[in-house]
Amino acid sequence: MRNYIRCAMKRTMNSAYRDEILEHYREPLNYGKLLSCTVSSKQTNPFCGDEIEIYVKFDKNSLGVLANPPPRWTWAIQEIAFTGKGCAISIAGASMLTEYAKGKTKKELTKFSQEDMLRLLGIEVSETRKKCALLGWSILQDCLSNN
């Protein structure tokens, strides 16, 4: 994990506050509540006092499989949104992740690892800020495993 972060730092050469992060922080995508969600999950990061909730609505037969009911791994994210407050890293992370997750199946997203999340952010993440960077990811994984 540590090695990965170091590699990521070398590759991107970006500070934590590159413009894309700041834009996502100022105007987060997919911000708001999803009233018709299939599942939602909320987590806090006591270190920062960050608190984020993610809402997911699944398309339960995205691949058009004939099995009835279709296996859960084929469920795809039809709609996704989040609410909450937090630092730039956690809010930008949730914004980018929810955008990335749209249309993807449970199978694809379960495979989406911590490393993938850090790559998506594309910034240097110190050990202490890792919880901020992975807060949204951890909540999404919770949504996936609880349904």
Add this chain to the structure above:
Amino acid sequence: MKKKDFPIFQNNKDLVYLDSAATSQKPQVVLDAMMDYYKNYNANVRRGLYPIAEKATAKVEEARDKVSEFINAEDPSEIIFVRNATEAINIVVESYTYPSIKEGEEIATTIMEHHSNFVPWQQLAIKKFLKFGYLDFDHNGNLFFVDELIKKAKSLAITHASNVLGTINPIKEIIRNARKINKDIVILVDGAQSVPHMKVDVQDLDCDFFVFSGHKMMASTGIGVLYGKKKLLSRMEPFLYGGQMIQEVAIDRSTFADIPYRFEAGTLDIAGIISLGVAVDYLEKLGMEAIRNHEKKLTRYCLDQMEKIEGITLYGPKNAEEKGGIIAFNIERIHPHDIAQVLGDRNICIRAGHHCAMPLHTRLGVSATCRVSFGIYNETEDVDILVKGIQKVKKIFKA
């Protein structure tokens, strides 16, 4: 004031260290003393009958005497070496209060405590079904004294100086008032944020227990002090059992050593104790009055500069006379961690978060704050660099 005494600043040329409330930097003399012990007379204490062991033992007891004089204890046996203030508080909770308190009785603390002086008492209250009361503070960060609470409380755990607001509580007055209405109350004062920065006299304060950590006062990490009045310590059961804290051990029973050794089971942090003794010498040579004045000057200057920053909220007293060298703040629309990170990238070290004081932050209605805290090695130019850094943060975040 004394930057050149601290090697970290020679090894990190542009370091702006504003987190002394978390831990202080260490002067060369302290580091030398520790190295001297390991290199020249490393031996366990109170055991060996050879010269280096005698020397190590003498140095440890010398440090005890110095600490005792430093806070004006009545007797060096009232100074118990522990790991840190947190451990000292836990010892009091477990070995004094736990055995002597009964279900339904009341204990008191304040909402401005560090978790170390809050959670042990809260957990005790849960375990023993006690009432758990706390003193609140006003918008300036000054405590309200509540007669009804103090009258009924068996104990009061209170901080000398807040690690977030900087408030220096009028401890002497609070203790005098508390004893007037409740002569049996047992009072523990958390001195972690006061001992390194001002003159403390435990007899004058008339507290029953006083605790502090060495690493916040120029000594190494891993050493702290529990002071207790002799008559209370003598009544207490040991906290840890093991080597060096016994008088005699039979197969089926043991008798325990007198204070302070009864509470010093196992091999102590000898280098740490020696470092603490030297740190006390170092502080006394500078003079606690001079240290307090230097930090007051910095605090006043910093408050003046910060008040000019648009969108800033300052927490705690705004008057440097009423507070230690600690300033907590927030800037509109920027998360404290983002502020601290951007400053950190420029080697300006401040703290962001809840500073181990979540009840205090809940009371303030915020989840986190930024905190600047001073040591004797800081100068006004550190404040200038900080203020420039904050302007840069605001620019990045367009706030």
